[in-house]
Each structure stands twice: as structure tokens, then as C-alpha cells.
Amino acid sequence: MIRPTALGWKAVAFVAALVAAFYAAPYQNLYFMLLAFVVALGLLNLAWTLRNSAGVHGEILPIDAFPAGASAPLRVGVDSGTRLGIALTTVLDLGPHGRAHVDFDAKGRAAVTGEIAPMPRGVYAVRGAWIESSYPLGMLRTRRTIAAPREIVVHPAPASIVNAGGGAAGIAAAIGCASGSDQPSGVRDFRAGDEIRSVHWRATARRGRPVVTEWDAAAGEGMEVVLDRRAEAAALEEALCLLTSLVLAARESKERLTVHTQGLSRTFGPGHAPWEELLRALAAADRLAPDGPPPPPAATTVLRLPLARAKVTA
Numbered sequence: 001m002i003r004p005t006a007l008g009w010k011a012v013a014f015v016a017a018l019v020a021a022f023y024a025a026p027y028q029n030l031y032f033m034l035l036a037f038v039v040a041l042g043l044l045n046l047a048w049t050l051r052n053s054a055g056v057h058g059e060i061l062p063i064d065a066f067p068a069g070a071s072a073p074l075r076v077g078v079d080s081g082t083r084l085g086i087a088l089t090t091v092l093d094l095g096p097h098g099r100a101h102v103d104f105d106a107k108g109r110a111a112v113t114g115e116i117a118p119m120p121r122g123v124y125a126v127r128g129a130w131i132e133s134s135y136p137l138g139m140l141r142t143r144r145t146i147a148a149p150r151e152i153v154v155h156p157a158p159a160s161i162v163n164a165g166g167g168a169a170g171i172a173a174a175i176g177c178a179s180g181s182d183q184p185s186g187v188r189d190f191r192a193g194d195e196i197r198s199v200h201w202r203a204t205a206r207r208g209r210p211v212v213t214e215w216d217a218a219a220g221e222g223m224e225v226v227l228d229r230r231a232e233a234a235a236l237e238e239a240l241c242l243l244t245s246l247v248l249a250a251r252e253s254k255e256r257l258t259v260h261t262q263g264l265s266r267t268f269g270p271g272h273a274p275w276e277e278l279l280r281a282l283a284a285a286d287r288l289a290p291d292g293p294p295p296p297p298a299a300t301t302v303l304r305l306p307l308a309r310a311k312v313t314a
Helices: 006-024 028-053 165-175 201-207 233-252 277-285
Strands: 003-006 059-060 073-093 099-116 122-125 130-134 139-145 149-154 181-188 211-217 223-227 256-263 266-268 302-303
Touching: 003 006, 003 028, 006 028, 006 073, 028 059, 028 073, 028 139, 122 277, 149 277, 165 233, 165 277, 201 211, 201 223, 223 233, 233 302, 256 277
Parallel strands: 223 256, 223 302
Antiparallel strands: 003 139, 059 073, 073 099, 073 130, 122 149, 130 139, 181 211, 256 266
16 A cells, blocks of 8 residues: 655645646746656656665564553564665554554564553554555655554552562562462561561460561462452552452462452463453553442352452552
């Protein structure tokens, strides 16, 4: 596809003015020479623009889910064969949410990287992707469609948990909640910000200094979480950030995590559903009315979100 740019349309208007002047003015030879020069320059520009992008192929590589408020890499694989492509641009069109660009020169196979600007939480459909060029004069733009992912997932920004231990169970312990399948893994010295309820009083008496209990997930069990989306908007966002922290921690430590919420009740992790499915669900989660359906039933001992009082900062 080739079309004029804004500068190109101005050039078309200028040529039209020259044609009108050629027929209206008495100095036709002068206008004929000027008109011939402009038309020849336009044809040369057309040939150069087409040649510059001829044979260029590419694709936008998979885009991993990334947190809200953070940028993400936009990686593009291109192949221009033996030609040298100058001032090429890869465009990822997200519709009303804007476009991401990668500018590059290419010869042969190459991988170029740009950046997707920070975006709010959500699942964004990709409307299209292409390689374009307006080289050399910027009057015409060629566009070649390339393959791209169908959507971009922007999951909630993970919460920052004070004094969180290792894994998802460590996060649950840091906010003063049992996970339903956690087991004490040992004790450590008391640190600023620890809950008084986590103090191991017998060990404190023996050692003569305050110590607290550390928790870890039971082998092969993992954690279980209930997310009730019948909450105020701020409380739901806080809960989603906290749950995202649990997801990322469980994925890092290769634990399993079972999540129950309206419309979803699955176990994720090794041997179960992929983490990408859960991150997408968190990215797309919306608030339900107070009289909406409850989340799927679960044991009373599991971690329930939103928390009544969470020591969480987004």
C-alpha cells in the first residue's frame, strides 16, 4: 500500500497550481520547465520509496504480559534480503490506545527493539502491525503488513509487601494471613514492621530476644486464594495488586496457586493451567455490584481478598 503523506498532499496541490498557472500565464515555457522538473522529481521519489521497502518482511515477536504503569520491550524480527532499507518504521496499532513505533535501518536479517509506553491495566486488542517508510523526501508512505500478537496483556502492578519472605506463602505471612496450606518453616529475628501476632513467644523466651515464625508452602500443596470482586473500586485494585504479587512469587518459586473468583476457579503452576491465563484474567477483572454472585466456595482457612486491613502499597 502506498499513499501520500501530509507533505505529499501539499505537493499535489502545488503541482495543481503549476498546471493552472501553465494554462493561465503568458510565460508557458517557464512554467512548463518547472512543472516538468517537479513531476520528474515526484516520479523519482516514488521509485525510490518503493525500492527502499521492497522485499522487506518481518513480524512482531510475542509480547509477554507486563505490569500497569511500566513500559515493555517491543521486539521485531525483520528480513530485508540483500537490500538496504533506510529509515524504516515498525508500527503496532492499538486503536484508541495509541501506537508503538520502532525506527530502524535494515540489511538482511535483524532483530530490532523498541518500547511500548506504560499503559493502564487491561487487555488490549492489536488492530494491526506494519512496516512503513516515507524515505527519501517524506511525500509518499509505503506500508507492508506484518504478523503480530492478537492482544497485549497489561496485568496489575504487583504490590510492595513489607518484610515478605520467599514464595507466595512468605507474602501471605507478611500480611498476617494464613494461606490455608502453609507450614511453619522456622523462626527468625523480629524486624521492624513485623506483626506482633507473628511473634513466636516460646522461642523468644528461650533466646532472650524477639523472634517471629516464618512460613513456607507445604510440599506439593501450594496456596489457595479467594478473590471477591464485589468490592469498592480502590479495594479491588489493591486486591488485584496483592494477588499479582502472589502470582509472580509462586511462578518464580515454581509453586502452585489455586484461585477462586467469579467466573474462574482453577489451579495454576507446574502441571496445571499456565500463569499467562491467570495474569490475563487479572488484567481483565472488573468490579461486580454488591448484589452480584459470590465467588466459588472454598475452605474458610484460605486467603481471602480484598483484605480488611492490608499492609500493602501499590
